[in-house]
Amino acid sequence: MDIELMLKVYPFFLKAAWVTIQLSVLTTILGLICGALGAAAKLSRHSVLRIIGASYVSLFRGTPALIQLFLLYFGGPQVGIQLDAFEAGVIGLGINIGAYMTETIRGGIIAVDKGQTEAARTLGLSRFQTMTRVVLPQAARLIIRPLGVNINALIKGTALVAAISVIELTYTAQRYIGSTYKPFEMFLLSGALYMIIIYTTGRGIAWLDRKARIA
Amino acid sequence: MKDAKPFLDIRHAQKSYGSLEVLKDISLQVQRGQIVAIIGPSGSGKSTLLRAINDLDPLTGGEVWLEDTQVNKNLPYRQYEKHINKVRQDIGMVFQHFNLFPHLTVRGNITLVPKMLKGLSEDEANNLAVEQLGRVGLIDRIDYYPSQLSGGQKQRVAIARALAMKPKVMLFDEATSALDPELVEEVNQVMKKLAEEHMTMVIVTHEMGFAESVCDRVLFMDQGVVVEEGPPDVIFRNPANERTRNFLRKHLEGVRR
Numbered sequence: 375m376d377i378e379l380m381l382k383v384y385p386f387f388l389k390a391a392w393v394t395i396q397l398s399v400l401t402t403i404l405g406l407i408c409g410a411l412g413a414a415a416k417l418s419r420h421s422v423l424r425i426i427g428a429s430y431v432s433l434f435r436g437t438p439a440l441i442q443l444f445l446l447y448f449g450g451p452q453v454g455i456q457l458d459a460f461e462a463g464v465i466g467l468g469i470n471i472g473a474y475m476t477e478t479i480r481g482g483i484i485a486v487d488k489g490q491t492e493a494a495r496t497l498g499l500s501r502f503q504t505m506t507r508v509v510l511p512q513a514a515r516l517i518i519r520p521l522g523v524n525i526n527a528l529i530k531g532t533a534l535v536a537a538i539s540v541i542e543l544t545y546t547a548q549r550y551i552g553s554t555y556k557p558f559e560m561f562l563l564s565g566a567l568y569m570i571i572i573y574t575t576g577r578g579i580a581w582l583d584r585k586a587r588i589a
Numbered sequence: 590m591k592d593a594k595p596f597l598d599i600r601h602a603q604k605s606y607g608s609l610e611v612l613k614d615i616s617l618q619v620q621r622g623q624i625v626a627i628i629g630p631s632g633s634g635k636s637t638l639l640r641a642i643n644d645l646d647p648l649t650g651g652e653v654w655l656e657d658t659q660v661n662k663n664l665p666y667r668q669y670e671k672h673i674n675k676v677r678q679d680i681g682m683v684f685q686h687f688n689l690f691p692h693l694t695v696r697g698n699i700t701l702v703p704k705m706l707k708g709l710s711e712d713e714a715n716n717l718a719v720e721q722l723g724r725v726g727l728i729d730r731i732d733y734y735p736s737q738l739s740g741g742q743k744q745r746v747a748i749a750r751a752l753a754m755k756p757k758v759m760l761f762d763e764a765t766s767a768l769d770p771e772l773v774e775e776v777n778q779v780m781k782k783l784a785e786e787h788m789t790m791v792i793v794t795h796e797m798g799f800a801e802s803v804c805d806r807v808l809f810m811d812q813g814v815v816v817e818e819g820p821p822d823v824i825f826r827n828p829a830n831e832r833t834r835n836f837l838r839k840h841l842e843g844v845r846r
Contacts, residue, residue: 493688493747496643497702497754498678500670507701511692 380559383550390546391567397460397532397542398571401467402525408472413479427476434473440534442466447538463535471528478524482517483509515586522579529572543567596621596656596789597758602641603650604634611637612648613813619758622787626800626821629810630836635793638810639760642791643680644673655679655757678706681751685763687743689735695722695746696731699753721749725779741772745779758789766795797840801825809833 408430415427434442446455447462457465486509494504536545547564551557595618604612611634619625627635640646642653644661653660660676662669690698699721700714709717722728725745735743744764751759761780765773777799783790784803794800800807800821807824809817809832817830828834 487688489684489686489688490690492645493682493684493690494702496645496677496680496682497750498674498706499702500674503705507705508690512690515692 375562376556376559379554379556380563383554383560384563386550387543387546387563387567390541390543390564391571393460393540393542394529394532394568395571397463397467397535397540398525398529398575400464401471401528401532404464404468405471405475405524405528406521408469409475409479412472412476413483416476416480417483431473431476434470439467439470439531440537442470443534443538459535459538459540462538463532463540467528467531467535471524471531474524474527475521478517478520479513481520482513485516486512515583518579518583518586522576522583525575525579526572529575530568533568595619595654596623597642597791598654599638599642599651600654601651602638602648602653604637604641604646604648611813612641614651615810615813615815616651617808617815619789619791622789623806624784624788624790624792624804625806625808626804627791627793627808627810628795628797628800628836629808629816632812633810634813635808635810636762639762639791639793642758642760643677643682645682674706678754679757681754681756681759683744683747683751683759683761683764685766687735687740687747687767689743689747689750691735693734694731695727695733695735695738698735698746699750702750703753717753718749721753722746724752724782725749739772740768741775744768744776748776748779748783752783758791759783761790761792761794763793763795765799795840797825797837809836811836 412427412430415423416431418424418427443462443466446466447457447459450457450462483505490508490512491504494508495501499507532542533544535542536548539545541549543564547560550560554560597617597619599615599617602612602615602617604610615634615638617625617638627638629635637646641648642660644653648661655676658676660673660680662672664672690701693701696715696718699718700709703709703717704711704714718731719728722731725748727742727745727749730738730742730746735746738746748759748764764780765776768776773796777796780790780792780799781803792800792804802821804821806818807821808815809824809828809830811832817824817828817833823829824833825837828837
């Protein structure tokens, strides 16, 4: 193993890791927004919204994320959507993971005991007030961990954007393999950095979950 | 009976799920300050009737009136929501499984809705919580979370939470059925006290002794109809109907066992 080479190139990998982190954070934010909207649509009393929500989930969970990325990045310009690779990566992955988060959030909401809604409605709260003040605070505790699973998958999923040449960890590894012919070292290096990002995030989620349980 | 006009008036209540008819033309008038118990075997429709009073289980036919307001008005969605949210503030309800909000303290459980709907300040809400907890004897538990309370205490907090809305009528849906036997009495005591304060109450219960000692009137329901109704000493001591006698006999056997 060429440790010397690894030490030489690792600053570039750190820079790439920073891009992966940015991708992950932005994708998480967009995913949460899509997930919240998707869950609201799926739980709506309007059948049109429920159909839209269900279609969103089955469409984006039912096709490969890579195809969705390619469609957006390579197919987009054909229909007037011009995005650079990073933007296409965030939007493509965000909408994709949002479909998974829709189900996570919806699951958390319907897992809250129906008696909670009945008690709140009986006291005179509206549907909306019941949702925001009684159901969601309880659902939030239930969904932190499963959302953590979504986020874990999403961070690993950012590797896909290497295919549309965003210079993140996976793409960087491939690029240095081209010039060094050392795939073992390069993939090891990027893998280790992924591991650090994912482990740290996992600890953060666990901490949030513990905090929510105590409160 | 003080007023001629009933305070709570259920007129020809009918409810079906598809072809299954769970309430068959039931009428019930409750005067102000009256306490009515509804007894009957499970599946008789007694909980459904109770939950129709605040439109939690909407009727498919008939009307529910509280004073001069029709509760189950047929209105466009938005207007109905506005109407029912207002009416429900006047109808307190206590559930078998308490349904306290686990993410809030006892204080939070009691003050959440008065603060939101009646615009109470923090101080006013606090006073309200203390006052209502005093009625159920749990002031010292004000900062506890529901998970830190016994079943009996939870139910007493649930009663205090309902009372904090200053309701005109209180509905009890098997309020002591989920409690350990030794905890039933403390909840019954609170309900007795409310009875002495002339709170109008409709109580679905399996506690015949309690119903007999507290209620002005007892309804025996079976298969969606009121089989027999009358003062408790008549219903419990000398029921006219065969089905009532059978039910009470079986119930007594169950209790003795």
